[in-house]
Amino acid sequence: MSFRKRNIGLSPGVDRNAVPNATAQPVPESTPGIRPSPDDGRPTTSTGTRSLDNLLAGHAGLPMGKLLLIEENGTTDFAGALLRYYAAEGVVQEQKVHVIGVPEQWGRSLPGLIGSAESLDEKRSDRRKDDRMKIAWRYERLGEFGAVAGSRGAPTTPGEQDAAAKEAPAFCHAFDLTKRLTHPSITNMSFIPIVPSKDSPFPAILKRLETAITSSAADTIHRIVIPSLLNPTMYPPDACQPANVLQFFHALKALMSAHTTRVTAMITMPLSLYPRSSGLVRWIELLSDGVLELCPFPHSADAMATSGAATSQEEPPQGMLKTHRLPVLHERGGGSDQNVGQDWAFILSRRRFEIKPFSLPPAEGDTEAQDASAAGGMPKKSDLDF
Amino acid sequence: MPSQPPLPPLLAPYVSTLPDSSLTLISSILGATSNWLVLRFLYAALSSASPNAAFGLDELQNGAKKKVVLVSFMRSYDFWKTEAKRLGLDLTRLADKKQFAFVDGLSELFYAPAATATPASVSPAGMGSSPRTTLPMRSPPGAVPGRSPQPVRPTATAVRGNLAKPAESGIAKKLHFTGRGLASLDALEADISSVIEQQKSSMEDGDELLLIIDQPDLLLAATSPSMGIGATEMAEWITGLQQRAHATVLTLATDAPLIHNASTMSGQLATPIETEHAALAIGLAHRARSVMQLRTLDTGAAKDVSGVLRISRGGGMITEEDNLEEREALYFIQRDGGVKVFGRGES
Numbered sequence: 001m002s003f004r005k006r007n008i009g010l011s012p013g014v015d016r017n018a019v020p021n022a023t024a025q026p027v028p029e030s031t032p033g034i035r036p037s038p039d040d041g042r043p044t045t046s047t048g049t050r051s052l053d054n055l056l057a058g059h060a061g062l063p064m065g066k067l068l069l070i071e072e073n074g075t076t077d078f079a080g081a082l083l084r085y086y087a088a089e090g091v092v093q094e095q096k097v098h099v100i101g102v103p104e105q106w107g108r109s110l111p112g113l114i115g116s117a118e119s120l121d122e123k124r125s126d127r128r129k130d131d132r133m134k135i136a137w138r139y140e141r142l143g144e145f146g147a148v149a150g151s152r153g154a155p156t157t158p159g160e161q162d163a164a165a166k167e168a169p170a171f172c173h174a175f176d177l178t179k180r181l182t183h184p185s186i187t188n189m190s191f192i193p194i195v196p197s198k199d200s201p202f203p204a205i206l207k208r209l210e211t212a213i214t215s216s217a218a219d220t221i222h223r224i225v226i227p228s229l230l231n232p233t234m235y236p237p238d239a240c241q242p243a244n245v246l247q248f249f250h251a252l253k254a255l256m257s258a259h260t261t262r263v264t265a266m267i268t269m270p271l272s273l274y275p276r277s278s279g280l281v282r283w284i285e286l287l288s289d290g291v292l293e294l295c296p297f298p299h300s301a302d303a304m305a306t307s308g309a310a311t312s313q314e315e316p317p318q319g320m321l322k323t324h325r326l327p328v329l330h331e332r333g334g335g336s337d338q339n340v341g342q343d344w345a346f347i348l349s350r351r352r353f354e355i356k357p358f359s360l361p362p363a364e365g366d367t368e369a370q371d372a373s374a375a376g377g378m379p380k381k382s383d384l385d386f
Numbered sequence: 387m388p389s390q391p392p393l394p395p396l397l398a399p400y401v402s403t404l405p406d407s408s409l410t411l412i413s414s415i416l417g418a419t420s421n422w423l424v425l426r427f428l429y430a431a432l433s434s435a436s437p438n439a440a441f442g443l444d445e446l447q448n449g450a451k452k453k454v455v456l457v458s459f460m461r462s463y464d465f466w467k468t469e470a471k472r473l474g475l476d477l478t479r480l481a482d483k484k485q486f487a488f489v490d491g492l493s494e495l496f497y498a499p500a501a502t503a504t505p506a507s508v509s510p511a512g513m514g515s516s517p518r519t520t521l522p523m524r525s526p527p528g529a530v531p532g533r534s535p536q537p538v539r540p541t542a543t544a545v546r547g548n549l550a551k552p553a554e555s556g557i558a559k560k561l562h563f564t565g566r567g568l569a570s571l572d573a574l575e576a577d578i579s580s581v582i583e584q585q586k587s588s589m590e591d592g593d594e595l596l597l598i599i600d601q602p603d604l605l606l607a608a609t610s611p612s613m614g615i616g617a618t619e620m621a622e623w624i625t626g627l628q629q630r631a632h633a634t635v636l637t638l639a640t641d642a643p644l645i646h647n648a649s650t651m652s653g654q655l656a657t658p659i660e661t662e663h664a665a666l667a668i669g670l671a672h673r674a675r676s677v678m679q680l681r682t683l684d685t686g687a688a689k690d691v692s693g694v695l696r697i698s699r700g701g702g703m704i705t706e707e708d709n710l711e712e713r714e715a716l717y718f719i720q721r722d723g724g725v726k727v728f729g730r731g732e733s
Contacts, residue, residue: 039721040721203497206497210497210499214499241610242607242608242610242657242658242659243608243609243610243612243613246604246607246608247496247497247608250459250492250495250496250604250608251495251496251497253460253492254462254492254493254494254495254496254497255497255499257461257462257464257465257492257493258462258493258499260462260464276643277642277643277647278643278647278657278660279607279643279644279647279657279659279660279663280657280659281643282416282639282641282643282644283604283607283608283639283644283659285416286416286460286639286641287460287604291416324416324417325416325417330416330417330419331419331421331461331465332419332421332422332469332719332723333418333419333421333422333692333693333717333719333725334417334418334419334692334693334719342687
């Protein structure tokens with residue numbers, strides 16, 4: 001790290017000099033759920049999934065005005081879980097959540113709030129503290145802004161982290177999928193139905209979004225949630241005409257860039273119906289700011305997946321996650337982030353959606369060999385005792 | 387980390403000298419976007435005046451002053467402004483000095499916000515001249531001799547358009563897509579050329595106008611052949627604009643699904659969006675003087691390489707003595723926006 005003077009100690013007091021630079025952006029400090037990006041200071045909001053936040057090119061959140069597209073292969077609904085976290089986070093932060101195309105039932109099935117994501121992490125790390133080897137306590141939280149294990153993302157410094165932790169105590173929350181969210185502002189969600197019509201359903205949706213955003217107070221933050229876009233059970237057949245859906249995406253992009261500090265959007269799409277190798281999907285991706293693809297492991301791969309965990313304490317990954325495009329980073333040219341091009345695995349458990357680097361398990365035979373050696377191969381201490 | 391010069395030396399000859407009536411095609415893919423390269427073109431064209439002014443050399447000495455018209459279909463003016471600022475270009479100031487004009491093809495192209503939308507009844511779809519009537523005049527005040535008065539325009543519309551939103555500084559015009567088929571393309575062309583003419587009106591002899599169109603292929607993708615817009619129409623549309631400018635730079639998406647699905651080899655049934663896109667991209671590559679292809683590394687991601695830039699001659703090399711050197715280089719976008727362009731094995 002040649003940009004830092006070497007003879008200056010790593011104390012938070014020194015490093016804090018860098019922070020005002022980052023926070024100088026016109027971010028309304030009082031807005032809950034918004035914090036400046038540690039990378040370039042633009043306002044970001046949480047996706048409701050801490051490890052997804054950390055994946056987004058060093059911004060530790062979804063930059064405002066950006067649209068994240070999550071594609072999923074197969075018939076599972078992991079993307080739907082991510083979307084529910086995103087919507088639930090919006091409800092908890094008292095942002096205005098617009099859900100498109102699904103009945104209000106969807107809003108009642110949002111996962112229940114446990115607490116802030118930090119508190120959950122604390123608990124977990126307490127539990128694991130004993131069996132974790134301490135290398136250097138001082139570096140322990142170093143990667144925390146980009147806290148996915150192994151990625152020591154952007155030039156984050158302890159000073160920045162501390163400042164951020166104080167500034168935004170509850171930027172991201174933890175949710176429990178088995179519980180139901182009860183929050184006073186849950187009634188504030190708006191559901192925009194798809195009106196069956198002969199023409200494209202999208203102009204009507206856009207009109208409602210546009211009036212909702214322009215008519216709201218200037219400090220209201222909006223989240224646009226579109227579950228399972230172009231799913232034929234919800235959308236009329238004409239909707240997937242390129243002219244309709246691409247104009248919708250373009251207009252949505254225009255709407256979001258007009259209110260760039262107040263809107264974020266997350267959209268999921270079933271890839272089994274609309275494969276990535278088609279021109280239409282590629283154009284949808286080109287029009288999105290961030291593109292993630294979820295590839296759940298098939299059930300037959302359970303055996304492989306089980307051993308995919310590096311240790312027995314870790315849960316086995318349930319699928320792979322590919323990052324095709326990340327907000328802001330790729331708009332500017334892309335490439336320099338360490339999160340790009342890595343293999344990611346995801347684990348969805350009751351309380352969290354975790355994204356971490358995927359690593360192949362040790363060779364299958366080894367465990368047997370280890371077991372054998374543990375059982376009888378190694379001489380016991382008593383045997384060695386003279 | 388030493389800061390990079392705004393224009394990497396390896397890239398400079400390719401972005402700064404563009405012969406007359408040449409077409410440069412920049413092709414990009416999902417993971418390797420072209421915005422940084424467009425910005426380098428902007429920089430090469432617009433920054434040259436300022437250092438000369440600093441040295442006291444006026445335009446008298448350095449005759450060719452360049453002007454740029456940037457038409458962007460995918461990105462907002464804010465994005466270009468902030469990114470250009472990183473290079474030390476103040477687009478708003480340049481727009482005031484009439485060196486730069488931005489044509490906004492994003493914000494109101496397909497869906498005009500209610501505030502500025504004109505009632506649909508005013509412009510029945512399909513009439514050739516109707517889209518022009520819906521356009522709010524947002525051109526900066528100044529001499530506009532090249533423009534003919536339009537008798538069809540209801541004055542109320544124009545006034546309303548102006549009042550609805552305070553003119554955003556720097557945006558010369560917002561494009562609106564209305565109507566169908568050729569008529570709508572013609573209307574877009576008329577709008578863009580009106581901005582070009584406006585820029586030209588303040589030009590002296592020897593000045594050059596660079597036209598940059600960012601992703602016109604969106605128009606093709608987001609319409610359909612049934613609307614009467616196909617690759618041929620788009621290519622003609624581009625030619626029409628090209629005629630008015632000294633040099634033209636185009637960016638196109640050339641992701642594999644958009645190019646290769648169209649061929650019969652792929653075994654897949656190609657959809658119109660794919661065939662038309664491939665036809666447009668390949669047709670333009672044949673007309674272009676040079677093709678600058680951006681792609682990601684074939685071998686996967688790397689920490690210090692963003693992608694590969696391949697510069698090759700297009701089918702439209704004008705003269706023999708035009709010695710464009712073909713080359714392939716790696717590029718790396720730093721976090722501060724600086725770009726390194728280097729050969730393989732160098733750093």
